[in-house]
Every structure is written in structure tokens, then in C-alpha cells.
Amino acid sequence: MKLAATEDILDYAVYAEDLEECLKNISAWIASADQCRWLACLNPHSYVSAQDDPQFAEALHDADWLIPDGSGIVLASKVLGKGIHERITGSDIFWGLQETLNRSGGCTVFFLGSSVETLSMIRTKMPQDFPWIKVAGTYSPPYKAEFDEADSRLMVEAINRIKPDVLWVGMTAPKQEKWIYQNKGRLNVKFIGAIGAVFDFYTGRVKRSHMLFQKLGLEWLPRLLREPVRLWRRNLISTPRFLMTLLLTRARIWNAKQQ
Numbered sequence: 001m002k003l004a005a006t007e008d009i010l011d012y013a014v015y016a017e018d019l020e021e022c023l024k025n026i027s028a029w030i031a032s033a034d035q036c037r038w039l040a041c042l043n044p045h046s047y048v049s050a051q052d053d054p055q056f057a058e059a060l061h062d063a064d065w066l067i068p069d070g071s072g073i074v075l076a077s078k079v080l081g082k083g084i085h086e087r088i089t090g091s092d093i094f095w096g097l098q099e100t101l102n103r104s105g106g107c108t109v110f111f112l113g114s115s116v117e118t119l120s121m122i123r124t125k126m127p128q129d130f131p132w133i134k135v136a137g138t139y140s141p142p143y144k145a146e147f148d149e150a151d152s153r154l155m156v157e158a159i160n161r162i163k164p165d166v167l168w169v170g171m172t173a174p175k176q177e178k179w180i181y182q183n184k185g186r187l188n189v190k191f192i193g194a195i196g197a198v199f200d201f202y203t204g205r206v207k208r209s210h211m212l213f214q215k216l217g218l219e220w221l222p223r224l225l226r227e228p229v230r231l232w233r234r235n236l237i238s239t240p241r242f243l244m245t246l247l248l249t250r251a252r253i254w255n256a257k258q259q
Contacts (some may be wrong), residue, residue, distance in 0.1 A: 004065055010249060012060060014042055014077075015067045016084050022065065023096045026191060030107065030165055033190035040061055040177050040194045041090050043070025044242035049174055051241075055104045056174035059181035063194075067093065072239065076246050080253070090195035094168065094202065097193070098130050099129045101166070106132030110189070111158055111171035121203040141171070153210040155179075156186055163188040170199035192199060248253040 004025055006013040015022060029037055040063035050057040060066060067088040068074055077084035101107045111122055119138040126135050139158045142151060159167060167189045169176045174195045184192065 005083050006066075007077060009042075009073060009076050009080065009082060010047065010245060011083070012042060012047070012066060014073060014084060015065050015088065016082070019088050019092050019096060021242050022067065022088060022093070023100050026065065026093075026097055027104070030101070030190045036184050036187055036192060037065075038184060038192035038194065039065040039067065039093060040180075041085075041173075042066050042073055043073035043236040045070075046072075046173050047245075048241045050062055050239040051245075053174055055178055055181075059153030059174065059177040062181050063177070066219055072242055076242075079246055079250050086168055090193070090198045091201055093193055094195050094198045097166070098133060102130040102132045106130075107132065107165035108134045108136040108162070109166040109168060110162060110164040111138045111168050111170065111199065112141065112155060112159065113168075113176065114140060118199055118203055122199065126205065136164045142156050146175070152179070152183055156183055160186075160188045165190050165222065167192045168199075169194050170196060172196065 004022070005016045007016040007180050008014075017025075026039070042060060046056075050060055067076070067090075069087065069089045071087055074084055074087050076082075098109075109126075110120055119140055123135050123138060126133060137158060139155055141147065141155055144151075147155075152186055167187065169180060169192060171179070172204065173194075173196055176196065180192055180194055
């Protein structure tokens with residue numbers, strides 16, 4: 001299988017093709033996989049968080065598909081003269097890949113993360129939306145900042161008993177990416193998608209912003225207004241830090257060209 005085309009965005013190899021090509025790439029891997037590959041999302045907040053968390057940075061660099069999940073990453077591509085023109089979100093991958101696999105005859109999936117209630121809603125909803133995909137298992141891990149070895153062993157054992165084709169991980173960043181990075185070598189799965197809040201979006205427990213805001217690159221704004229306490233740091237601290245890093249990088253590139 002061909003390697004995914006990427007662009008160097010602030011020292012990260014970010015996926016540079018469109019959503020359709022990304023879905024083809026992943027589904028082809030699932031059909032012929034002999035080892036695990038995984039996908040993570042990069043946005044301004046995760047970029048800034050990784051600057052302060054070396055293990056998170058390692059995990060993002062390790063991802064086989066690091067998608068531009070955030071209008072800020074698309075903006076950075078334009079400012080740096082790169083070729084990324086389309087934002088691809090975790091929701092895009094979740095819906096698109098499941099529709100692709102459902103049409104091709106189905107597969108088995110496992111959902112790791114979120115609450116027992118949310119996972120139960122997913123089990124109810126999935127057969128209605130994707131009848132040829134089997135939800136082979138779900139697991140709600142303990143709510144804690146970091147998992148210890150006992151926690152991870154239980155999760156790995158639950159997943160490996162089933163050996164699903166696809167593992168969807170819906171925890172918060174950077175916990176989900178770091179857990180995948182630390183444990184992917186002992187997981188009997190073909191593809192892992194770190195998709196954060198998508199579990200809640202899919203069940204309707206959390207509403208995505210209106211499509212107009214998504215197209216304008218302002219999906220964050222209604223969410224910030226709905227959840228200011230949880231999201232203020234992401235938008236009012238991470239975004240300015242990201243933009244400052246971007247502008248300084250662009251200035252260094254310009255100065256180097258003048259010399």
C-alpha cells in the first residue's frame with residue numbers, strides 16, 4: 001500500500017490529500033493489514049499541548065495518519081506555502097470510514113472510552129446506521145488523568161479477546177494518543193482511530209456546531225459559548241500561542257530567503 005502524502009507543518013508530517021483519498025488509504029490498509037496502524041488529529045490546541053508534553057509530541061509524530069483537524073492547520077499550510085487545502089476532522093473519518101466499510105461488506109469494531117451510558121447508546125445506534133458493521137465490544141475505562149499498568153492491561157485484554165478490525169478510541173487528548181502510542185504494539189487490531197469527542201457527537205449527547213460555522217472555520221465558537229469553563233484555555237491561550245509560533249516560523253523562512 002502506498003504511503004500517505006504529507007506536508008511538513010511546523011515540524012509535523014500532516015496528511016495532505018483529501019478526505020476521499022484518506023478513506024481509501026485507510027480502508028485499503030484494513031483489507032490487507034498484517035500489523036496495526038493508527039490515526040491522530042492535529043489542531044492548534046494539540047500542537048501547543050505537545051510543546052509542553054514531550055510524550056504527546058512523540059505520539060503525534062508516531063501516528064501513521066496525522067490529519068489536519070482544525071482550520072488553524074489549514075491556515076498554517078497556506079501561510080507556509082504548503083499544499084493542504086482541506087480540513088479533515090475525526091468526525092469525517094469516523095462517518096466516512098464506517099460508511100465505506102459498511103458498503104464493502106462490513107467489519108468488526110470496538111469502542112474504547114467514554115461512559116457506559118454513551119457506549120450503550122452507540123451499541124443501539126450502530127446497527128441502524130451501519131447494519132453490516134458489528135460492534136464486537138465496548139469498554140469504559142476509569143476516569144483518571146493517567147492510566148496505570150493494571151488499567152492498560154485490562155483494556156488490552158478486553159480488546160484482544162475480540163481482535164476487532166477497527167478500534168475507535170474516544171478519550172480526551174492527550175490521554176488517548178499517549179495510550180495508543182504506549183500500547184499499540186500489543187493490540188491485535190488493524191486500525192486505531194483517536195477521535196476524541198466523536199463518541200458524544202455520534203450519540204447526540206454533544207451537538208456539533210452548525211455546518212456554516214464548520215465551513216467558516218469557526219466550529220470552535222459555538223462550543224466555546226456553550227462550554228466556556230472547559231474550553232476557554234484551548235481557544236484563548238492555545239490559539240494565540242499557535243499563531244505566534246506560525247508567524248515566527250514564517251518570518252524565519254522569509255529572512256532565510258533574503259540572505
